[in-house]
Amino acid sequence: MNTSDGLQALEKPLASLPHALRQTILNSLRHLTHYEPVIGIMGKTGAGKSSLCNALFTARFPGQRRGRLHA
Numbered sequence: 001m002n003t004s005d006g007l008q009a010l011e012k013p014l015a016s017l018p019h020a021l022r023q024t025i026l027n028s029l030r031h032l033t034h035y036e037p038v039i040g041i042m043g044k045t046g047a048g049k050s051s052l053c054n055a056l057f058t059a060r061f062p063g064q065r066r067g068r069l070h071a
Contacts, residue, residue: 006033007026007030007033010026010029011026014026
């Protein structure tokens with residue numbers, strides 16, 4: 001179930017409340033349930049965590065030498 005399905009399920013029970021209050025509650029719930037995923041990398045010292053991150057997230061551009069771009 002995604003977030004909008006869950007909030008739609010709450011709209012009917014909240015229907016007896018005044019519109020402004022109902023919208024405030026739904027907006028607060030939307031704010032609480034909206035999140036961005038986070039990835040954690042764990043391991044012992046020397047296991048290669050930094051090397052893995054560098055391999056995944058360091059961009060290589062054509063003409064790049066020792067951290068500088070050359071035209």
